[in-house]
Amino acid sequence: xxxxxxxxxxxxxxxxxxxxxxxxxxxxxxxxxxxxxxxxxxxxxxxxxxxxxxxxxxxxxxxxxxxxxxxxxxxxxxxxxxxxxxxxxxxxxxxxxxxxxxxxxxxxxxxxxxxxxxxxxxxxxxxxxxxxxxxxxxxxxxxxxxxxxxxxxxxxxxxxxxxxxxxxxxxxxxxxxxxxxxxxxxxxxxxxxxxxxxxxxxxxxxxxxxxxxxxxxxxxxxxxxxxxxxxxxxxxxxxxxxxxxxxxxxxxxxxxxxxxxxxxxxxxxxxxxxxxxxxxxxxxxxxxxxxxxxxxxxxxxxxxxxxxxxxxxxxxxxxxxxxxxxxxxxxxxxxxxxxxxxxxxxxxxxxxxxxxxxxxxxxxxxxxxxxxxxxxxxxxxxxxxxxxxxxxxxxxxxxxxxxxxxxxxxxxxxxxxxxxxxxxxxxxxxxxxxxxxxxxxxxxxxxxxxxxxxxxxxxxxxxxxxxxxxxxxxxxxxxx
Amino acid sequence: xxxxxxxxxxxxxxxxxxxxxxxxxxxxxxxxxxxxxxxxxxxxxxxxxxxxxxxxxxxxxxxxxxxxxxxxxxxxxxxxxxxxxxxxxxxxxxxxxxxxxxxxxxxxxxxxxxxxxxxxxxxxxxxxxxxxxxxxxxxxxxxxxxxxxxxxxxxxxxxxxxxxxxxxxxxxxxxxxxxxxxxxxxxxxxxxxxxxxxxxxxxxxxxxxxxxxxxxxxxxxxxxxxxxxxxxxxxxxxxxxxxxxxxxxxxxxxxxxxxxxxxxxxxxxxxxxxxxxxxxxxxxxxxxxxxxxxxxxxxxxxxxxxxxx
Numbered sequence: 001x002x003x004x005x006x007x008x009x010x011x012x013x014x015x016x017x018x019x020x021x022x023x024x025x026x027x028x029x030x031x032x033x034x035x036x037x038x039x040x041x042x043x044x045x046x047x048x049x050x051x052x053x054x055x056x057x058x059x060x061x062x063x064x065x066x067x068x069x070x071x072x073x074x075x076x077x078x079x080x081x082x083x084x085x086x087x088x089x090x091x092x093x094x095x096x097x098x099x100x101x102x103x104x105x106x107x108x109x110x111x112x113x114x115x116x117x118x119x120x121x122x123x124x125x126x127x128x129x130x131x132x133x134x135x136x137x138x139x140x141x142x143x144x145x146x147x148x149x150x151x152x153x154x155x156x157x158x159x160x161x162x163x164x165x166x167x168x169x170x171x172x173x174x175x176x177x178x179x180x181x182x183x184x185x186x187x188x189x190x191x192x193x194x195x196x197x198x199x200x201x202x203x204x205x206x207x208x209x210x211x212x213x214x215x216x217x218x219x220x221x222x223x224x225x226x227x228x229x230x231x232x233x234x235x236x237x238x239x240x241x242x243x244x245x246x247x248x249x250x251x252x253x254x255x256x257x258x259x260x261x262x263x264x265x266x267x268x269x270x271x272x273x274x275x276x277x278x279x280x281x282x283x284x285x286x287x288x289x290x291x292x293x294x295x296x297x298x299x300x301x302x303x304x305x306x307x308x309x310x311x312x313x314x315x316x317x318x319x320x321x322x323x324x325x326x327x328x329x330x331x332x333x334x335x336x337x338x339x340x341x342x343x344x345x346x347x348x349x350x351x352x353x354x355x356x357x358x359x360x361x362x363x364x365x366x367x368x369x370x371x372x373x374x375x376x377x378x379x380x381x382x383x384x385x386x387x388x389x390x391x392x393x394x395x396x397x398x399x400x401x402x403x404x405x406x407x408x409x410x411x412x413x414x415x416x417x418x419x420x421x422x423x424x425x426x427x428x429x430x431x432x433x434x435x436x437x438x439x440x441x442x443x444x445x446x447x448x449x450x451x452x453x454x455x456x457x458x459x460x461x462x463x464x465x466x467x468x469x470x471x472x473x474x475x476x477x478x479x480x
Numbered sequence: 481x482x483x484x485x486x487x488x489x490x491x492x493x494x495x496x497x498x499x500x501x502x503x504x505x506x507x508x509x510x511x512x513x514x515x516x517x518x519x520x521x522x523x524x525x526x527x528x529x530x531x532x533x534x535x536x537x538x539x540x541x542x543x544x545x546x547x548x549x550x551x552x553x554x555x556x557x558x559x560x561x562x563x564x565x566x567x568x569x570x571x572x573x574x575x576x577x578x579x580x581x582x583x584x585x586x587x588x589x590x591x592x593x594x595x596x597x598x599x600x601x602x603x604x605x606x607x608x609x610x611x612x613x614x615x616x617x618x619x620x621x622x623x624x625x626x627x628x629x630x631x632x633x634x635x636x637x638x639x640x641x642x643x644x645x646x647x648x649x650x651x652x653x654x655x656x657x658x659x660x661x662x663x664x665x666x667x668x669x670x671x672x673x674x675x676x677x678x679x680x681x682x683x684x685x686x687x688x689x690x691x692x693x694x695x696x697x698x699x700x701x702x703x704x705x706x707x708x709x710x711x712x713x714x715x716x717x718x719x720x721x722x723x724x725x726x727x728x729x730x731x732x733x734x735x736x737x738x739x740x741x742x743x744x745x746x747x748x749x750x751x752x753x754x755x756x757x758x759x760x761x762x763x764x765x766x767x768x769x770x771x772x773x774x775x776x777x778x779x780x781x782x783x784x785x786x787x788x789x
Contacts, residue, residue, distance in 0.1 A: 059534055065716035068529050132739065133595025133712060164600075165634035170627030173648075177626070218742045245595065249531040249716020251744035272594065275679040277718035300594075300624070 045093060050082045053097040064317045066280035067253040070287045078104050102314055109283060109310035114267065114292035116143070118151065120238040123202030123210045127237035129228055129263055131255060132216030135271035136243045137167065139297055140213040141174035142305040143241075143269075148180055149303075153208040158183035158198035160191040160231065161215035171213055178302055181207075191215070195231045212237070219258030232263055239266045241294065244285060246270045247277040252284035260289040271297035273313075274304070282313050351447045353411040357403040360396050401429040402439050414440060515553050520545055523558070530747030530784060531716050536754060540565050559785040566781035569750050574777040575759040577706060577734055579609070585617060585663040585671040587696065587703040589656075591689060591726055592710035594677030597738035597764065599628060601710050602672045603635030607769035609670050610639050617668035618643040619659030621692070623650045624676035632674055642666060652676065652688065653695035660699035673704070680725035693730050707732045708761070713739045713746040720748070723756050738764035741771070745784060 045053075054075050061071045082100045118124050126143070128136045140157055147153040157175055159182070161167035168185045175182035183198045195212055202210040212235065217224035232240065242256065242265050259265060268285050273296045286293055293308045403411065405428035410417055417425075417440065426433045520541045527537035543565055544558070579586045588605075590598045599622065609616045618641050622628035629645050636643035644659035656673050663671040675692065678685035696703040709732040711719050726732045740746050740763050749760060760775040 062528055062534050063717055065531075065718070068525055131714060131742070133597055135595055164631070165603075166627040166630035169630050170625070173626035218739075220743060245712075245714065247593070247712075247715045247718040249714065249718075249744065249748065250529045251531070251714050251716075251742065254743045255714075272679060274682075275593070275718065276681040276721055277716070280716070 045082055045085050045096065047083050049093055050079055050097070053082075053094070054079055057097070057101055060318060061280060061283075064278035064280035065247075065249045065252070065284075066317065067250050067284040067288070069253060070284045073287065074104070074108065074283070077108075098318070102318065105283070105314040105317065106310045109286055109313060110292050110308075111310060113307050113309075114294055115307070116147075116239055116241075116267070116294055118147070118153065118209060118238070123156065123199065123207040124239075125199060125202075125210050125212060125235040125237045127212050127214065127228075127232060127235065127240045127263075128243055129214055129240065129259055129265075130216060130243035131218065131245075132164075134216065134243045134245050135297055136216065137161070137170050137174065137213050138300075138302075139241075139243050139269050139271060139295075139305070140171065140211050141178050141180065142297065142302055143295070144175075144180040144209070144211050145178040145302050146305060147209050148178070154206065155180050155209045155211060156183060156198065156202050156205075156207040157181070157211045157213065158194055159185075159213045160194050161213060162189070162191060162194075163215040167215065174302065191227055192230055192234060195235050199235055210235075219255050219262070225258075225262050228263060237266075240264060241267050241269050242285070242289075242291075243269045243271060244281060246273045246279045246281055246296075247275060248281035248284075250284075252281040253288045256285040256288045260291065265289055265291045267292050267294035269293075269295045269297065270308075274298045279313055279316050283317060351443075353403050353406060353414055353443055356443050356446065357400055357411070360400050360403075398429070398431055398435065399439050399442075402426075402431055402436055405429040414443060515544065515548050515551055515558075520549075523562075527562075527747065530745035532747030533717055533720075533751040536569075536747075536751045562785045563778075563781045566750055566784060567777050570753045570760070570781060571777040573753045573757060573759050574775050574780075575734070575761065576774050577708070577761040579614065579670055580705065581614070581669050583669075583702075583705060585660070585668040586705050587660065587663075587671045587673065587700065588706045588708060589673045589675065589693065589696070589704035589730070590708045590710060591675050591730060591732070592677060593679050593712075593715075593722060594625075596677065596710045596712040596715075598622070598677065598710045599631050599635070599674055601708075601736055601738060601764065601772065602632065602674050603639070604764070604769040604772040606635060606639045606641050606672055608772065610641060614669040615667060616641045617659065617663035617666065617671045619656055619671060619673040620645040621652045621656055621659075621674045622676040623648055623652050623655060628674070628676070642668075653692045656692050657695050657699050660696060660703065664699070680722050686725070686729050689730050706734060709735050709758070711735055711737045711748075713737050713748075713763075714742065714744040715748070717748065719752060720755065723752055723758060727756065727758060732758055734759045734761045736760075736762045736764065736772075737775075741765045741767075747784065749780075 057078065058071055058075050061074065062068065066074070078101055081104060082097060085096065085100065116126075128140050130136050137159065144155045144157050147155050157171055157180055159168040159171040161171075172182045172185065174180075183194065183201060186194075186197075189197070191214065198210050198212060201207070212231065214228055214231065215224070217228065219225065240263055242259050244252065244255065248255070256268070268289065268291055270279070270282055270285075270293055273279065282293055285291075293313075296306045296308055298304045298306050402425060405425045406417075410421065410425075417436075422433050422436045426436050429436075523544070524537045524541040527540060528534060532540075540562065544561060548558075548561070577588075590602055592598050602618065606616045606618060616639070618632060618636050620629040620632040620643060622632070623646060626648065629648060633643060633645065635641075642662070644655065644662045646655045646658070652675065659671060659673060673692075673696075675689060676685075678689065680686065693704060693707075707726075707730055709723060709726050711722060715722070723732070723735070735749075735752070735758055737746050737749060737760065746763070752758065753760070762772050763775050763780070765771050765773060
């Protein structure tokens with residue numbers, strides 16, 4: 001970011017600008033790298049580690065223009081998730097925190113894409129609202145063109161902007177450029193009359209969609225907010241979209257909240273995402289309105305509009321385009337390490353109870369089943385099943401205790417475990433014979449699966465990760 | 481919003497919205513408390529919420545820590561101290577745009593990102609200069625955006641200023657040069673040149689803007705005499721990138737901040753002042769031409785922290 005390099009002493013010499021200058025647009029990766037450089041030890045993330053890391057996360061989010069109240073909620077949620085999380089081998093604590101932050105960011109931004117809905121009686125009214133200069137008119141034309149080309153819809157556009165000079169002409173010109181019809185301009189008509197006429201023409205002339213572009217207005221301008229509320233009441237829009245500039249600063253929460261409360265939004269369109277702003281407004285508006293970001297304006301051309309991808313925005317807000325690959329790489333390394341270990345056991349051709357105990361210890365060290373599985377790619381599906389199966393660290397601990405109560409010989413060769421040995425082991429580990437039996441059954445299942453894995457081949461196993469180990473999707477080797 | 485009142489009232493009304501929230505916040509923090517770490521943290525947060533940026537907010541509160549830590553401080557004292565720090569920072573950059581009537585015309589190029597309010601600002605400036613008795617010429621240099629030319633034409637009609645236009649899609653640099661010779665021919669005092677909005681990271685569009693500047697020099701080696709960057713107060717920390725890149729590439733000589741009549745507080749001006757020292761000429765606090773006001777350090781700072789003048 002050579003463009004942003006600047007002296008650390010302020011221009012007037014009034015301040016020494018610590019954490020300013022070069023650091024202003026530093027990525028979170030770098031920031032956290034610094035925090036954790038001193039931190040050599042591995043193990044669970046302590047509260048102190050997490051707090052230090054989250055201080056940097058907070059700064060990164062604020063520099064990305066995420067609004068303060070949203071930053072606070074976000075940081076608190078991440079803190080709850082992060083404290084006590086075990087740091088897995090091959091991943092630095094910083095990367096671990098980044099992954100947690102990144103995952104949570106995507107969660108808040110909305111992990112699923114929500115398309116514009118046209119599922120209503122035609123003509124489907126769509127109302128565009130927003131501050132002055134946010135890009136409503138251009139966005140209206142872009143959406144209309146998208147409906148026309150992608151969905152083969154017959155679209156009518158109408159400008160209700162009687163305030164800005166030539167605003168209606170602007171939409172008419174864009175209509176000609178996109179080949180989308182626009183409502184003929186009648187001089188002196190009021191916004192409500194224009195809306196009424198647009199819907200009427202829409203009905204009579206068989207349009208599928210009527211796009212209503214409104215004048216830019218301040219959310220605190222009572223008269224203009226009432227005007228647009230009246231339009232809403234008249235046309236009952238199927239979609240009401242807030243068009244907002246991706247460069248918006250702290251005010252994003254105020255604007256988002258006011259428009260949502262006064263007009264009732266169904267979604268947000270962020271414009272000028274092709275600029276170099278970090279786009280914190282996306283998080284602010286999503287969090288404060290609870291409404292999905294549906295589309296992104298990505299350029300000046302009229303087809304430059306895209307579906308919202310939370311992962312891209314997340315990486316951008318955190319100041320690291322490479323975060324996804326970074327996290328994936330970390331997860332892949334873990335995957336491979338584990339796989340290699342298991343593969344080695346398999347090569348011995350003998351998966352005994354010592355191996356099972358080692359696996360259980362490993363599991364616990366990695367933050368339990370769900371903690372470890374959370375790090376692995378492609379595991380989402382079975383993760384849910386596992387959490388439903390209610391495995392927790394207690395179960396794992398108990399199973400470890402059972403194995404510890406066995407003699408060396410018993411561990412190497414479980415076949416010798418007769419009834420009296422099982423009773424002894426149950427007593428020694430403070431469990432019941434049924435628990436011992438269950439563990440032995442699990443070991444049996446796992447050994448069977450190991451054979452399956454062997455057939456699958458080492459490479460195939462690596463590719464599938466732990467998922468390849470799970471029998472039939474539903475069961476799991478550690479279930480009760 | 482268009483109810484009457486002198487310009488001072490308008491300014492107060494516009495900025496008042498910005499400052500009210502900050503003011504309330506400060507009162508809330510300090511009513512019953514001494515200046516401790518927690519209080520300073522909350523104060524810093526209020527400044528951050530005004531888009532002031534982490535670094536300046538940190539430094540300002542750091543100053544208060546040095547001088548007032550542990551003391552019982554009234555809300556007024558804190559606001560006063562805060563305003564003083566801010567005034568100190570922005571006083572040097574509060575400079576009105578001076579029109580040099582000897583230039584005939586004084587060429588003002590207006591630049592900025594899309595939607596920042598360039599055309600509207602030109603309309604307002606044209607009105608004010610006309611009212612002050614200057615001969616103003618307009619150039620509809622936004623030949624990209626649909627109906628941008630028409631928009632400025634309407635302002636030309638309203639203010640009675642001659643305007644040089646070319647159809648949408650025409651070369652903006654050529655138009656600027658035409659406008660300069662038109663303005664010279666009619667003996668205009670001021671030539672206001674509109675440009676298409678462009679994001680500062682679009683190198684192709686920035687090169688186009690550099691071309692406008694280059695070509696203008698064929699008509700007058702000293703032109704443009706002023707390059708105004710129009711900044712939207714709603715924009716957050718990206719204002720830094722805008723100021724930096726526009727300044728570097730087209731030599732911005734002054735800033736106009738628009739849309740301060742909303743709830744955005746434009747605190748980024750403080751860190752901009754500290755960082756680049758580009759003069760701030762005017763702020764927009766409403767829709768009418770009179771709502772484009774000179775930027776005054778003290779009233780801006782005091783309004784920002786919620787103090788009455």
